[in-house]
Amino acid sequence: xxxxxxxxxxxxxxxxxxxxxxxxxxxxxxxxxxxxxxxxxxxxxxxxxxxxxxxxxxxxxxxxxxxxxxxxxxxxxxxxxxxxxxxxxxxxxxxxxxxxxxxxxxxxxxxxxxxxxxxxxxxxxxxxxxxxxxxxxxxxxxxxxxxxxxxxxxxxxxxxxxxxxxxxxxxxxxxxxxxxxxxxxxxxxxxxxxxxxxxxxxxxxxxxxxxxxxxxxxxxxxxxxxxxxxxxxxxxxxxxxxxxxxxxxxxxxxxxxxxxxxxxxxxxxxxxxxxxxxxxxxxxxxxxxxxxxxxxxxxxxxxxxxxxxxxxxxxxxxxxxxxxxxxxxxxxxxx
Amino acid sequence: xxxxxxxxxxxxxxxxxxxxxxxxxxxxxxxxxxxxxxxxxxxxxxxxxxxxxxxxxxxxxxxxxxxxxxxxxxxxxxxxxxxxxxxxxxxxxxxxxxxxxxxxxxxxxxxxxxxxxxxxxxxxxxxxxxxxxxxxxxxxxxxxxxxxxxxxxxxxxxxxxxxxxxxxxxxxxxxxxxxxxxxxxxxxxxxxxxxxxxxxxxxxxxxxxxxxxxxxxxxxxxxxxxxxxxxxxxxxxxxxxxxxxxxxxxxxxxxxxxxxxxxxxxxxxxxxxxxxxxxxxxxxxxxxxxxxxxxxxxxxxxxxx
Amino acid sequence: xxxxxxxxxxxxxxxxxxxxxxxxxxxxxxxxxxxxxxxxxxxxxxxxxxxxxxxxxxxxxxxxxxxxxxxxxxxxxxxxxxxxxxxxxxxxxxxxxxxxxxxxxxxxxxxxxxxxxxxxxxxxxxxxxxxxxxxxxxxxxxxxxxxxxxxxxxxxxxxxxxxxxxxxxxxxxxxxxxxxxxxxxxxxxxxxxxxxxxxxxxxxxxxxxxxxxxxxxxxxxxxxxxxxxxxxxxxxxxxxxxxxxxxxxxxxxxxxxxxxxxxxxxxxxxxxxxxxxxxxxxxxxxxxxxxxxxxxxxxxxxxxx
Numbered sequence: 001x002x003x004x005x006x007x008x009x010x011x012x013x014x015x016x017x018x019x020x021x022x023x024x025x026x027x028x029x030x031x032x033x034x035x036x037x038x039x040x041x042x043x044x045x046x047x048x049x050x051x052x053x054x055x056x057x058x059x060x061x062x063x064x065x066x067x068x069x070x071x072x073x074x075x076x077x078x079x080x081x082x083x084x085x086x087x088x089x090x091x092x093x094x095x096x097x098x099x100x101x102x103x104x105x106x107x108x109x110x111x112x113x114x115x116x117x118x119x120x121x122x123x124x125x126x127x128x129x130x131x132x133x134x135x136x137x138x139x140x141x142x143x144x145x146x147x148x149x150x151x152x153x154x155x156x157x158x159x160x161x162x163x164x165x166x167x168x169x170x171x172x173x174x175x176x177x178x179x180x181x182x183x184x185x186x187x188x189x190x191x192x193x194x195x196x197x198x199x200x201x202x203x204x205x206x207x208x209x210x211x212x213x214x215x216x217x218x219x220x221x222x223x224x225x226x227x228x229x230x231x232x233x234x235x236x237x238x239x240x241x242x243x244x245x246x247x248x249x250x251x252x253x254x255x256x257x258x259x260x261x262x263x264x265x266x267x268x269x270x271x272x273x274x275x276x277x278x279x280x281x282x283x284x285x286x287x288x289x290x291x292x293x294x295x296x297x298x299x300x301x302x303x304x305x306x307x308x309x310x311x312x313x314x315x316x317x318x319x320x321x322x323x324x325x326x327x328x329x330x331x332x333x334x335x
Numbered sequence: 336x337x338x339x340x341x342x343x344x345x346x347x348x349x350x351x352x353x354x355x356x357x358x359x360x361x362x363x364x365x366x367x368x369x370x371x372x373x374x375x376x377x378x379x380x381x382x383x384x385x386x387x388x389x390x391x392x393x394x395x396x397x398x399x400x401x402x403x404x405x406x407x408x409x410x411x412x413x414x415x416x417x418x419x420x421x422x423x424x425x426x427x428x429x430x431x432x433x434x435x436x437x438x439x440x441x442x443x444x445x446x447x448x449x450x451x452x453x454x455x456x457x458x459x460x461x462x463x464x465x466x467x468x469x470x471x472x473x474x475x476x477x478x479x480x481x482x483x484x485x486x487x488x489x490x491x492x493x494x495x496x497x498x499x500x501x502x503x504x505x506x507x508x509x510x511x512x513x514x515x516x517x518x519x520x521x522x523x524x525x526x527x528x529x530x531x532x533x534x535x536x537x538x539x540x541x542x543x544x545x546x547x548x549x550x551x552x553x554x555x556x557x558x559x560x561x562x563x564x565x566x567x568x569x570x571x572x573x574x575x576x577x578x579x580x581x582x583x584x585x586x587x588x589x590x591x592x593x594x595x596x597x598x599x600x601x602x603x604x605x606x607x608x609x610x611x612x613x614x615x616x617x618x619x620x621x622x623x624x625x626x627x628x629x630x631x632x633x634x635x636x637x638x639x640x
Numbered sequence: 641x642x643x644x645x646x647x648x649x650x651x652x653x654x655x656x657x658x659x660x661x662x663x664x665x666x667x668x669x670x671x672x673x674x675x676x677x678x679x680x681x682x683x684x685x686x687x688x689x690x691x692x693x694x695x696x697x698x699x700x701x702x703x704x705x706x707x708x709x710x711x712x713x714x715x716x717x718x719x720x721x722x723x724x725x726x727x728x729x730x731x732x733x734x735x736x737x738x739x740x741x742x743x744x745x746x747x748x749x750x751x752x753x754x755x756x757x758x759x760x761x762x763x764x765x766x767x768x769x770x771x772x773x774x775x776x777x778x779x780x781x782x783x784x785x786x787x788x789x790x791x792x793x794x795x796x797x798x799x800x801x802x803x804x805x806x807x808x809x810x811x812x813x814x815x816x817x818x819x820x821x822x823x824x825x826x827x828x829x830x831x832x833x834x835x836x837x838x839x840x841x842x843x844x845x846x847x848x849x850x851x852x853x854x855x856x857x858x859x860x861x862x863x864x865x866x867x868x869x870x871x872x873x874x875x876x877x878x879x880x881x882x883x884x885x886x887x888x889x890x891x892x893x894x895x896x897x898x899x900x901x902x903x904x905x906x907x908x909x910x911x912x913x914x915x916x917x918x919x920x921x922x923x924x925x926x927x928x929x930x931x932x933x934x935x936x937x938x939x940x941x942x943x944x945x
Contacts, residue, residue: 098849102842111861481659484924486921489917489920493917581886603796607792625776
C-alpha cells in the first residue's frame, strides 16, 4: 500500500442518537474511520451494535427521528454534514452507492429491471436512454448475469434472490461511484450464493477502483475480503486495524471471543465445541458508564467501571479500547 | 468467571425497567390514554342510560298526540316556546324530545338484537370453516360470497314487503344479513388459533372438538368479536334508519329516528329541525359506537404486540 | 393462472344462480302476484285466470326455471304495473345510475387518495389528524340524512343547486357527494395504511439511496404500489354503491334503477325487482372477480393456493 493513499471517506467521531420514550438511545456513540480508493473496510459486530445505522448515517438515509452528529464526515474532501437533502441526493447513487441486506424486498416489484437500473443513470448522468440501456447491459454482464438483454424486461419477482442481489450491485455501479457501502449483502442468501456474491464484490471493487465499506457480522467474510477491520460493540469501536493484525493478534476480549466462534479449517477438531460469547448486547439507552462489554467479559475487573480515555495505539494502525494491557490480553488469550 | 446475575450494572438498566408497571395497570393506562375509546364509551353510556330510563327522563308520552299543539318550534327558534316542549312537537303534536329519547331505545334495540342474531350465525359459520378447513371451509366461503353478492338494502326491502313491515321483521332480516364480517373474521382467527401450540397440545391429549373450540379458541377471539360487533351494530342502526326512512322498516307510530326523518320530510322547508334532530341522534350514536370499536381495537392490538 | 381464473368464474356463476334463486323465491313468498296484476277489485275468477295465464299455479321451481331461461336470453318479462318489458325500463335508466355511481367513486378517490397520502407522509401531524377526523365523522354520518341536510342548506336556504331531477350536471352534484363521501373513509384509511407500509419498505430506501428526487420517490415508487389495493377496493365499493343509490336516487328524484327498484317495491312489481337484484348482484360479482384476478396477476402466489 502506498504511503499517500487517496482517502475517499474520512469520518471522525460519528454519533447517532434516537430519542425514545425511555430517554435517549445512542446506537452509535462516536466512531471514526477512513477508507481509501481501492481499499475495503469491514465493520464487524453483532446485530444491534449500530453498524447498519452507521451506514445509513453516511448515506444520509437515517430514519426521520434519528439525529446524526460528527466532528467531520469528509467525503471526497468535502464535509457532507451540512449538505441539504437536495445536495445529498446528488451524491447518492452517483458518488456513493449502497447495497442492502434484503435483495428480495429492495427492488420495486412494479417496475422492470431495466427501468430501475436506467432511472438512476438517467437522473444523474445523462438523459440519453440508449446510453443508459447500454450501461445497464454492460453492468449486468459485469455482475455475471447471462443473457442480460432478456433479463432487462423482467420484473423482480421473476428473479431468484442471488440474481436480485446481482441486479442491486449493478444498480449501485450504474454511475461509477467512488464509494460503495454494502450492508450485510450476503446474509439473506444461500451459503453457496454468498461466496459467489462476495467474490464478485471484491472483483468489482478492484476492477472499478472503488472504496468499499462492507458491513457484516460474519468474520469469515471479513477474513476473505477486508483490508482493514473495525470491530464495533454497543455503538463503539473496540478494536480496529489491518485485517491480518486483528485476526492474528486480537487484542480486545470481544474480538478474541468472536474469533473463537468460527471454526478454522485444520485447527478446529471435528466435534470440538466452538466458542461462544455469552450474554446479549446491552441496552443502549442513556450515557456510557464504563466498558459496555464488562458484563460479558471473562477478564472484567473493577477497573472496567471506567473506560480508558483513548484507544491503545499499536504499530501499523492496530488499536483497541480496553483497560487490559496488550500483554495481558494476549496472555489471557493463550490461557 | 463472574456471575452476571450478581453484578447488576448500574447505568445499563434504565429507570423504566426498574419501575416496570404491572400488566393490568399498563392496560388501564392504555385505555385511559386512548381518547377515541374514552369519548366513544362516554357518549355510548349517556345514550344507553337515556334509553334505559326513558320513561323517567321523557317529559311526555311519546305517543300522546295533541292536534292543537302541532309543529311547535324548539326553544332556540322562538323565545315563546313553552318549557313544556323544549324541542317542539311534530306534525301531530307529539313531544319531539320524548320521541327522540324513545328513538334511542329503538335504535339500540335494533343494534343489539341484530348483532345477537348475526353474531351467532357468523361465529358459527366462521369457526366451523376455520376449524375444519378443507371442503367445509370451501362451502362456508361460498355461502359468505353469496351473501356478499346480495344487495342487502334491496333484498331487505323486498323481505319487508314479503313479510310485512314491523320491528321484528326488520331485526330478523338485518340479523340474517349482517353476519358476513363475523364469519370472515372468525374464520381467519380460528385458523390461526388452531395452529397455536397449546391448541395443538389440547388436541394431542385427546380433548373433544367442541371442548377445544369453547375452552381454547373462544377466549382468544373475544376481543376481535367485540370489535366486529361494534361495526355491525353501527351498520344495523344505519340500515334500519334508512329502511324506516323509505317506509320499508318500522311503522308509525313507533318513534324510530329513521321514521321520524320520513315524517319530517314534508316539513323540511319550514321546520328543518324535524330532520336535523333525529339525524343528529343517529350520527352521535353511530359515532360513539365506531369510536368505541376503534379504541377497543387499538387497545387490544397493542396488548397483543 | 388460467385454471384459477376459470375456477373463479365458475364460482361467480354459481353465486349468481343462488342469489337469483333466493330472490325469486323470496319475492314469490310475498303478496300473491296474481292479485297485484288483476287489481284489488278483481273477482276470484279473474284472479284465477291471471294466475293461469302467467303460470303462477305451477310449482315454484318450474316458474324459476322458466324465468331463468328467459333471463339468460336477456328477457326479464313485463312489468306488472307498467305492462312494459322490464329490459326496456331498465336500459332506459341504468345510464343515470352508472353515471351517479361512477361520479361518486371518482369523488371518493379524489378526496381519499391525496388526503390519505399526505396523512401517511406525516403521521400524527395536523393533516393526519384532520384526515382521521374526516374518516371518523364520515363513517358515522347517515347517507340519507347527509343528503337531506345538503338539500336544506344548498337547495333551500342558499338555492345553489337543484334538489330534484336529473336533467343537468348540477343535478348530480349533491347526489354524487352524498353517495361518494360514504366510500371515502374506507378508501382513505386503506390509502394511508398502504402508503405508510410502502414508505417504510426496503425498495423506497433503495430509491432514496439512488439519489432520486423526493417527488419521483413518492409518485413513481411509492404511490403506484400503495394505490393498487385502493383501486381494487374502489371497484368493490362501486358494487356497494349501487345499493346506496336506492336511497339517494329516491331522495333526489333521480330516476335511475335505484329509484326504479323503490318504485317497483312500492307496487309489488316483482319482475322489475328480480331483474334489478340480479343486475346489482352481477355487478358486485363481476367487480370482485376482476379485482381478484388483478391481484392474482400482480401476485403470482395467490393463484397457486
